[in-house]
Amino acid sequence: MKKEIISHSKVSIYIEAIKMLTPSEVKIIEQLKLGLTDLEIAESLNLSPHTVHTHKKNICRKLKLKGRNGLLKWVISYTPNV
Numbered sequence: 001m002k003k004e005i006i007s008h009s010k011v012s013i014y015i016e017a018i019k020m021l022t023p024s025e026v027k028i029i030e031q032l033k034l035g036l037t038d039l040e041i042a043e044s045l046n047l048s049p050h051t052v053h054t055h056k057k058n059i060c061r062k063l064k065l066k067g068r069n070g071l072l073k074w075v076i077s078y079t080p081n082v
Contacts, residue, residue: 014078020062028055032075 018026024045031041038056042049056071065071 010078011080014080017063017074017078021059025055025059025062028052028059029075029079032056032072033079033081 021029027045028041031044036044038049038052041047042052045052056068059065060067060071063071063074065074
């Protein structure tokens with residue numbers, strides 16, 4: 001039963017976070033969950049690596065995360081498997 005509560009809480013956090021992000025930022029998160037590098041994400045989404053980096057900075061700002069490690073920890077902890 002406790003696992004369901006934790007899982008439900010993580011889903012709620014993810015849903016609230018997604019509401020604050022643009023569709024492009026959500027796509028970046030989905031690609032990060034797959035373990036892709038910035039260059040691979042850029043190629044996959046037909047963006048420049050600079051644009052991917054900017055989206056990641058904006059995600060960190062909106063979700064109040066600190067740096068790349070904070071973003072990656074959040075992605076691993078809260079995003080559902082895609």
